[in-house]
Amino acid sequence: METLYSVLGLEWIDFSSIFLFLCVFLLLTDFLKNRVPRNFPPGPWALPFIGDLHRIRPSRLHLQFAEFAEKYGKIFSLRLFGGRVVVLNGYKLLREALVQQGEDFTDRPAVPIFEDLFGNNGVFFLFLFFPKRISLAAIRPAASVCVCVCVCVCVCVCVSKGLVMSNGYQWKQQRRFTLHTLRNFGLGKKTLDFSIQQECQYLIEAFADHQGKPVNAQPLLNNAVSNIICCLVFGDRFEYTDEQYQSILNNFTEIVRLQGTTVAQMYNTMPWLVKWLPGPHQKILTLKRHITDFIKTKIREHIENFNPASPRDYIDAFLIEMGEKDGSDSVFDHSSLSACTMDLFFAGSETTTTTLHWGLLYMIFYPDIQERVQAEIDAVIGSSRQPSMTDRENMPYTDAVIHEIQRMGNIIPFNVARSASKDTAIDEYTIPKVHNPLIILVPFIFPRQTFWLSILNLQEPTQPPKHKKQINIQYTKKPQNKTNKQTNKLTNC
Template sequence: MIFQTLFECMDFTGWLLFTFVVLLLSDVVRNWRPHNFPPGPWTVPFLGNVFTGVDFKTMEKLAKEYGPVFSLRRGSGRLVFISGYKMVKEALVSQLDSFVDRPIVPLFHVVFQGLGGLFASSGEKWKKQRRFALSTLRNFGFGKSITEQSICEEIRYLQEEIENDKGEPFNPAGLFNNSVSNIICQLVMGKRFDYSDHNFQMMLKYLSESIWLEGSVWGRLYDSFPNVMKHLPGPHNRIFSNYDHILDFIGQEVQRHKQDLDPNNPRDYIDSFLIEMGNHKESDLGFDETNLALCSLDLFLAGTETTSTTLQWALIYLIKNPDIQEKVQAEIDSVIGQIRQPTMADRPNLPYTDAVIHEIQRMGNIVPLNILRMAAKDTTLGGYFIPKGTVLMPFLTSVLFDKTAWDTPDTFNPGHFLNADGKFVKREAFLPFSAGKRVCLGEGLAKMELFLFLVGLFQKFSFSAPDGVVLSTEGVTGTTHVPHPFKVCAKVR
């Protein structure tokens, strides 16, 4: 009776206040930290920590305050960050089966149409598709001499394009995207594209823009509040339209492959996938045309952006360190000369150059945050309780710049990968390709590309900044860490 009378006396303002209090209490209860869950900063009701940046300085500050395992709230869910080599290794290697699955990320759920493809999928579908992709690409030269020949051929095209600029300033980003993308296109689609091909250029443009938007505040807002953001205008909508254009492009290639498919003589990944579809007509392992396009998108994405971006960082760091550039060229001249093209057999004889490439990858820090993982079962990490279904983010930047693992983590220093005798040495904390069962599928190809492209470029040219220009090493962090747009000059040696 008392509550009934109270409700009858409430005006609109009272009802509004009552509703707000109920929603606030509901939000607090729903997002209460489990016992012994990783700590983290206070959250804003309803919004969580959505506006907390995920840049290295912010994450480093949070790790110092809360330890190497801490949490942030994104929308209605909590995200656990793992920082530092020791703890990242514990999660990705020592407990590799605990954190092998992917969570359902709203943005990726739309792009990958229910989480198909190679990188966003989980479970048996992911295992089968990853094994199929690896075995198929190996059949077509993945990591073998035939791919090496394709890379060397592409280097010649790239060198010609650079030489055509006749020493004038040019933007290397587009050229590197063209060259690197053509390698994965040959493996997936069985063809390379001319640098003037309009459709190819548009696909690369859509890809770069989408990757940047995914890592921007617009991507974070969509993942935190998908039910609201999907109805609002904004740049986040370009992510979906861009990927639709890329999938249409790939779909056209699939249709062309179907027209002249020879089941006894597959030419590339698409052919092999189409043939394999006939063996899995009733299965739910992803052997259908939709997933073929999504897997091809994943391969195209992974096989283009990271390697191309690393080569851009190579120019920046070697231009800013001309003495290192000269030492690389001197080593190349002494082992290969300036006429013969490099081969992978040359790498053991170029330890300094190899060390420089690894240091470029470390300092370039191409994929700062890795890709989200999900706890497959209740477990502990760093002494904290991690319930099944918890989403984790291994912070790879913290590994590549870990002060306990590198002598001079904030300085470009090829000596990190050389011993006292000048021989190349591997470093356990070098994890630009991640680690464990989800290690980058194209790691072998990327290493081959980086070595051959870099040696081919500095064998042929000396690079410098335009007069009066100082190149920046700060970069722009989205899903990947890319340099600010820049131009360079290339002088034929």
């Protein structure tokens, strides 16, 4: 090595010089990469490399954002997830971004952990050789050497597919197809009531098997809710004793838990480094592969028994669409089918299960409300039949309680992250077209117990509620596909 340094005239370089150069180079690179754009929303001073990660506590992130809003204003920025994050607070800004300028914010941002979960990554290496005359005169007079520099460039191409993280034409086509297909199989119709009622009966029997002993309700609720999704996507339900099915549900639950860890957030900040280190993020990717393998197995089973004349479920309908739109520019392929299936399974099961879990907890803590709900159920439905969505209009108190559970449980305090598809402005600030998340926060606190009864017109209010406009949860040009389906499942359960 010393001989090589002598030949190249670099014997003056030692380890400390190299280390110092790398530190300065990395700091300069970080500064240039993360420079705050002009007229950008204000925020705290970020540290190099980790940004504002040291300020964040995942367990109270929504509360911290509310505190930042008091200090920096209703619109502020943070450096998280490997880039700049713009956080909006309040009805006015929310409506301006998602309704008045909705087309500008329909895209999803590039978040590393989500790219690895929902994207299709292709990695290839380019080895570039070129001669370069390096002048060292500024450091050492008359020092100049011609060397052949080999640069290894790792290029990672990630194309997010599915219903959650895809953008543009692909998202529009798959969303349109998914809504149309799920409606054909009963979503939002009375035909889905039968599947929900049947699954509720299986759930009641599963609880009865424990004969009044203490039981963890979460796995049983997860089984029941996920089976509704399975009926739509796979065409059939799974038994609660199916070991493979239980493993998949446990994997989903574990992924949700691990995503909130600090190490997982570090992955978003420095994926090029953390990706090669051990930690929870490695387990997330492993669990995701197991889920993907399960879905691919189900797709292969559908292909083996496929009858285009008689589609049984979402997968069959997708296979038919693939055959009709077979081409290089088609967004319907096997990888998209796998991604869409995973999105439907994940988004439709985890959220409803967690909400039902909160519902059980609140019924335990508020037995007086539980008694009033039970009294209304007995009066309207009785014990001779199961509930259906047609009973909803006759059960205002139960309907109000379900809404209040969803509000107080607050299982998703933020909207799904967005990014600007073009340079735009919110309030007096400029949001550039960059692949940065735009997180939406609506920290509303409803002051009185009769709020939902008045808002839902379940009783005659003395005057229009002051905050009536604030209960419309779904302000967006990119609506979530599961709202009605979740309400049906919550009401029947």
